[in-house]
Amino acid sequence: MTTRSTRVTARPTTKGRAVRTQTLLPGTDGIGTVRRSVLPGGLRVVTETLPTVRSATFGIWVGVGSRDETPALNGATHYLEHLLFKGTARRSALEISSAIDAVGGEMNAFTAKEYTCYYARVLDNDLPLAIDVVSDMLTGSLIRQEDIDAERGVVLEEIAMTEDDPGDQVHDLFATAMLGDSPLGRPVLGTVDTINALTRDQVARFYRKHYDPTRLVVAAAGNIDHATVVRQVRKAFEDAGALRDADAVPRPPRAGARTIRGQGRVELLERRTEQAHVVLGMPGLSRHDDRRWALGVLNTALGGGMSSRLFQEVREKRGLAYSVYSYTSSFADSGLFGVYAGCQPRRVHEVLKICREELDQVAEHGLSDEELHRAIGQFSGSTVLSLEDTGALMNRIGKSELCWGEQMSVDATLERIAAVTPDEVRAVARDVLGQRPSLAVIGPLKDRQAARLHESVA
Amino acid sequence: MTTRSTRVTARPTTKGRAVRTQTLLPGTDGIGTVRRSVLPGGLRVVTETLPTVRSATFGIWVGVGSRDETPALNGATHYLEHLLFKGTARRSALEISSAIDAVGGEMNAFTAKEYTCYYARVLDNDLPLAIDVVSDMLTGSLIRQEDIDAERGVVLEEIAMTEDDPGDQVHDLFATAMLGDSPLGRPVLGTVDTINALTRDQVARFYRKHYDPTRLVVAAAGNIDHATVVRQVRKAFEDAGALRDADAVPRPPRAGARTIRGQGRVELLERRTEQAHVVLGMPGLSRHDDRRWALGVLNTALGGGMSSRLFQEVREKRGLAYSVYSYTSSFADSGLFGVYAGCQPRRVHEVLKICREELDQVAEHGLSDEELHRAIGQFSGSTVLSLEDTGALMNRIGKSELCWGEQMSVDATLERIAAVTPDEVRAVARDVLGQRPSLAVIGPLKDRQAARLHESVA
Numbered sequence: 001m002t003t004r005s006t007r008v009t010a011r012p013t014t015k016g017r018a019v020r021t022q023t024l025l026p027g028t029d030g031i032g033t034v035r036r037s038v039l040p041g042g043l044r045v046v047t048e049t050l051p052t053v054r055s056a057t058f059g060i061w062v063g064v065g066s067r068d069e070t071p072a073l074n075g076a077t078h079y080l081e082h083l084l085f086k087g088t089a090r091r092s093a094l095e096i097s098s099a100i101d102a103v104g105g106e107m108n109a110f111t112a113k114e115y116t117c118y119y120a121r122v123l124d125n126d127l128p129l130a131i132d133v134v135s136d137m138l139t140g141s142l143i144r145q146e147d148i149d150a151e152r153g154v155v156l157e158e159i160a161m162t163e164d165d166p167g168d169q170v171h172d173l174f175a176t177a178m179l180g181d182s183p184l185g186r187p188v189l190g191t192v193d194t195i196n197a198l199t200r201d202q203v204a205r206f207y208r209k210h211y212d213p214t215r216l217v218v219a220a221a222g223n224i225d226h227a228t229v230v231r232q233v234r235k236a237f238e239d240a241g242a243l244r245d246a247d248a249v250p251r252p253p254r255a256g257a258r259t260i261r262g263q264g265r266v267e268l269l270e271r272r273t274e275q276a277h278v279v280l281g282m283p284g285l286s287r288h289d290d291r292r293w294a295l296g297v298l299n300t301a302l303g304g305g306m307s308s309r310l311f312q313e314v315r316e317k318r319g320l321a322y323s324v325y326s327y328t329s330s331f332a333d334s335g336l337f338g339v340y341a342g343c344q345p346r347r348v349h350e351v352l353k354i355c356r357e358e359l360d361q362v363a364e365h366g367l368s369d370e371e372l373h374r375a376i377g378q379f380s381g382s383t384v385l386s387l388e389d390t391g392a393l394m395n396r397i398g399k400s401e402l403c404w405g406e407q408m409s410v411d412a413t414l415e416r417i418a419a420v421t422p423d424e425v426r427a428v429a430r431d432v433l434g435q436r437p438s439l440a441v442i443g444p445l446k447d448r449q450a451a452r453l454h455e456s457v458a
Numbered sequence: 459m460t461t462r463s464t465r466v467t468a469r470p471t472t473k474g475r476a477v478r479t480q481t482l483l484p485g486t487d488g489i490g491t492v493r494r495s496v497l498p499g500g501l502r503v504v505t506e507t508l509p510t511v512r513s514a515t516f517g518i519w520v521g522v523g524s525r526d527e528t529p530a531l532n533g534a535t536h537y538l539e540h541l542l543f544k545g546t547a548r549r550s551a552l553e554i555s556s557a558i559d560a561v562g563g564e565m566n567a568f569t570a571k572e573y574t575c576y577y578a579r580v581l582d583n584d585l586p587l588a589i590d591v592v593s594d595m596l597t598g599s600l601i602r603q604e605d606i607d608a609e610r611g612v613v614l615e616e617i618a619m620t621e622d623d624p625g626d627q628v629h630d631l632f633a634t635a636m637l638g639d640s641p642l643g644r645p646v647l648g649t650v651d652t653i654n655a656l657t658r659d660q661v662a663r664f665y666r667k668h669y670d671p672t673r674l675v676v677a678a679a680g681n682i683d684h685a686t687v688v689r690q691v692r693k694a695f696e697d698a699g700a701l702r703d704a705d706a707v708p709r710p711p712r713a714g715a716r717t718i719r720g721q722g723r724v725e726l727l728e729r730r731t732e733q734a735h736v737v738l739g740m741p742g743l744s745r746h747d748d749r750r751w752a753l754g755v756l757n758t759a760l761g762g763g764m765s766s767r768l769f770q771e772v773r774e775k776r777g778l779a780y781s782v783y784s785y786t787s788s789f790a791d792s793g794l795f796g797v798y799a800g801c802q803p804r805r806v807h808e809v810l811k812i813c814r815e816e817l818d819q820v821a822e823h824g825l826s827d828e829e830l831h832r833a834i835g836q837f838s839g840s841t842v843l844s845l846e847d848t849g850a851l852m853n854r855i856g857k858s859e860l861c862w863g864e865q866m867s868v869d870a871t872l873e874r875i876a877a878v879t880p881d882e883v884r885a886v887a888r889d890v891l892g893q894r895p896s897l898a899v900i901g902p903l904k905d906r907q908a909a910r911l912h913e914s915v916a
Binding site: 052053054055085086093094096097098100101102103104105106107121122123126149150151152153154155156157158160161163164165166167272273274275277305306307308311312315316317318319320321322323342343344373374377378379380381382383384385388389390 | 510511512513543544551552554555556558559560561562563564565579580581584607608609610611612613614615616618619621622623624625730731732733735762763764765766769770773774775776777778779780781800801802831832835836837838839840841842843846847848
């Protein structure tokens with residue numbers, strides 16, 4: 001083992017080293033060309049061209065999320081995301097926000113279980129500014145004690161706000177029901193106790209450990225030029241001293257396989273809400289699972305729109321809910337499938353019975369040809385419609401690079417969706433929906449009503 | 459007075475009558491061309507071209523909202539909006555939703571205090587389908603008793619869902635504080651009592667009375683051709699027998715002037731929430747008031763982004779809230795200005811004190827040159843960025859036609875924003891923010907804490 005200082009002096013510097021650039025997708029008429037460069041230092045830069053707009057979205061993805069936290073550090077990733085807006089050696093918090101506000105841009109960030117993303121959407125002329133500001137935030141955060149202190153209150157308010165939104169919180173409760181007290185099961189925001197306990201040293205260590213160029217993906221989409229973006233990103237990172245080890249290579253995407261247990265569980269949070277908010281669901285598929293296309297079609301037909309089975313049965317025919325839908329969450333090694341409904345507390349058993357019957361019905365018989373055909377059309381059309389927004393394009397290429405290490409063209413995506421067969425859907429319906437479900441409920445249910453909830457997961 | 463039947467037979471028919479078309483804004487290189495046609499029958503059709511996208515948004519605006527309801531009919535406009543999705547002579551509810559779902563489009567509607575809008579966003583090839591479906595819903599709704607019965611439950615669930623979202627509900631409470639039990643002060647959704655009492659006859663009468671071609675504005679934006687849209691809309695409305703009176707002319711925009719009283723009021727809804735949700739505000743400006751541009755700039759600087767005063771003072775420096783912002787609501791004859799914050803119940807007086815001080819400070823001294831400059835940049839940039847979305851374009855031209863009867867180009871808008879002077883901002887700050895505020899609070903406040911709320915509106 002060499003010591004740290006020996007290794008650092010032995011490293012070749014990145015100065016003058018060549019950037020490796022590939023065209024991953026050719027695009028058509030200059031639209032949809034996706035390129036990737038890997039900078040010396042292991043930093044990936046992916047871009048997609050959309051020259052018909054006058055704007056661009058610039059983002060930096062970090063391959064760290066709440067599942068990388070120990071129990072004591074729960075919430076550190078998200079707390080850190082807040083702190084990156086609080087100032088660098090070059091800019092105060094006000095200077096960071098003023099820079100983007102002054103040009104009418106939108107800047108924000110989000111933290112998930114497996115990644116964190118910071119981004120700014122601006123007019124194309126302001127892209128160099130966005131690159132400079134967001135790169136500065138990522139590479140030069142000060143994480144001062146006073147910022148930790150002030151921001152602790154903000155994060156605690158965010159937790160309180162979520163607790164005042166039961167239609168949101170029930171999804172966290174469902175994750176707890178399915179995944180228990182595991183890294184993936186814990187809330188992204190952390191808890192009041194963990195946030196109150198986190199120290200400056202812990203958060204700063206977390207930042208130094210995870211915000212390494214090899215774990216970052218820079219993504220830009222819109223009216224942009226790849227080489228210019230790469231040059232500006234390289235300059236910003238080199239000036240910050242963030243690209244030091246010329247031999248560093250990007251970290252490969254997370255992978256693995258994990259069996260989620262916890263079927264038949266019921267989590268009830270008794271609260272004096274107007275509605276009972278429920279999620280009924282089961283283990284889903286990982287983002288690397290080939291069956292995910294068939295599950296996407298199935299999810300669309302079951303609870304993806306106004307013509308879906310659940311919307312028709314629960315809302316349209318019986319008027320039992322305003323909001324009812326199904327959804328999938330995918331992680332590197334596992335996933336979840338869930339059905340949400342909000343209804344009168346006294347109708348909760350009726351709603352759960354209908355949802356369970358529809359799940360069982362589809363698990364046994366699959367979809368009708370008409371449903372399959374419509375779901376494929378809906379899935380395809382909404383994919384195409386989503387691609388006019390540079391923010392959506394940036395998300396798509398950034399997440400693809402980080403989570404799969406490859407890009408898929410729109411045409412290839414549409415072909416894959418169109419190729420989903422009735423047999424594939426039947427098989428995935430049996431595999432996923434045929435499992436014993438678990439249940440999360442927030443609402444004013446007690447005693448006999450609460451006890452009856454177990455019927456729907458029997 | 460002639461009788462109704464005499465008048466009908468005496469009316470000239472619209473068949474063969476010419477459409478009057480004007481180019482309202484020329485656009486540049488085929489982008490941003492806005493045209494208006496008035497069909498015989500008094501139906502307005504406005505379109506805006508954006509040939510660089512492959513999609514279109516089609517919408518129909520109706521000049522009716524909750525302020526057109528009597529107390530007993532409160533919620534009828536919104537209930538009716540739901541019922542229009544339940545079926546026509548040509549399509550069942552499932553056929554309406556299936557048609558748009560099958561092509562991956564998004565269809566929805568919204569009801570406000572002064573208008574209702576139904577819209578679909580689709581790929582450009584599917585625009586004829588969207589025109590046919592949305593026009594059919596507007597002109598051919600059956601409003602059957604069984605649909606009224608099923609949908610009553612859905613609307614009641616929507617009310618319950620809103621009551622489970624105090625950060626949303628507090629805005630309704632603020633409207634009550636400012637406007638009392640007046641048409642403009644009542645909630646768009648109605649109440650449990652009014653929704654339970656509404657009958658099929660009442661809703662059907664409301665539909666026949668208000669969904670008249672002269673009160674509608676059809677708006678389309680995206681990769682569209684004006685003449686084609688007009689032809690398809692005319693056919694859809696004529697086939698439905700909805701354009702009968704060739705001499706009918708469009709209804710002019712709502713106007714008028716109204717003084718909002720109610721300063722110094724406090725409305726408290728005691729609820730066991732985690733946060734106290736507050737809106738502190740005062741009478742604002744009507745949408746016809748020339749001072750609205752200066753108020754827009756002022757609102758941006760005060761609470762429109764991360765660099766705004768309220769964000770800096772309440773969140774950035776003191777960590778007292780996660781969400782804090784200011785906003786304006788404009789109506790034909792009046793308006794509201796409000797500041798929202800969500801915070802720990804025990805910090806509510808501190809937060810209100812800071813907000814009040816900032817309002818007073820700006821009322822007295824206006825903005826700094828730097829704030830004014832940044833707010834103008836932010837207002838301008840966000841205006842331009844919003845115009846890449848065909849949904850936003852459709853909203854802009856449809857609402858402009860209905861509410862102002864004229865269109866304003868982006869360039870003219872940017873010029874008007876840039877022309878806002880420090881003096882204008884100082885004057886509007888004094889006029890609006892200098893008024894005595896009212897307050898709405900949802901949270902677990904009792905006794906002495908509740909009594910103290912009056913301090914912030916003294």
